[in-house]
Amino acid sequence: MNGIAIRPATGDELGAVAELRWDWVLENGGLPAVTREEFTKSFASWARENAVTHRCVVMVRDDEIIGMAWLAVVQRVPTPHSPARASGDLQSVYIVPEERGNGLGSLLIDAVLRLAHDRGLERVTVHSSVRAIPAYSRRGFVTSPRLLQADLADPT
Template sequence: MPGTEIRPARPEELETVAGLRWRWVAERDGPPPGVERDRFVREFAAWARQHAATHRCLVLVRDGAVIGMGFLALTPRVPAPYTFTRASGDVQCVYVVPEARDTGLGGRLIQGLLDLAAELGLERVTVHSSSRAVAAYQRHGFAVSPCLLQTVLLPPAR
């Protein structure tokens, strides 16, 4: 699509990325009660800068505006006899603004994250998807695995 690119987020774009994260949560759950948007944006951007080595952020840019984002979280794995350098990845926070959805841009963002994973030599990539996005991930080779198990740990009661 002309005028559209997927690339690593620039440091000065992390506030915009944080704003997209806020928008996504507000879209899904309503505005977070008791959390100031400006404070979240500042703290999220600082977090993203601090974790840039382990959480690679790609942005979807159309005509100079960031309209989507996705993170690839990197996890070192225990060495094996055949290699001491092993890692896997987890796709996180893939989001495209509603007005740009259903145009294939989300799929391009997913592919960009998978290309990055391949460049980094990751063994596998997982994703915890919303039900709406499962088909998009399946189109890019993700499949349900009978061997991948998870448990959800709830935060302690306050």
């Protein structure tokens, strides 16, 4: 793990982060609806506009971004016991293919969990690929019979 740093992404790095997101979509069989250049520009703009609720951490080796992970923060309805509540969702964890299998994904997950803990979040959820479930399980994620979801992507 020599030469590896994990830190918040800077505004100047959002283009490189967009490139990772583009690669992730292609690896998973996605077909882009826009050009790579259009996506990079719109992604960087989106990241700047949503910086309060979506925090990106990057993994850097020798000034090259080789991984990313996002923490999406959602404010929760206050209770009499806790007037300021929030939870998080771990999103878009990605390591470039040539760096996989060395525990780097776990380092990114840990970094996001520390960020969530430092922000006082109640919980962090993740929507995982089947392949990544063991990595999340090793980091303390468990299934919950009370956390349900409705998939709205296909309304049929």
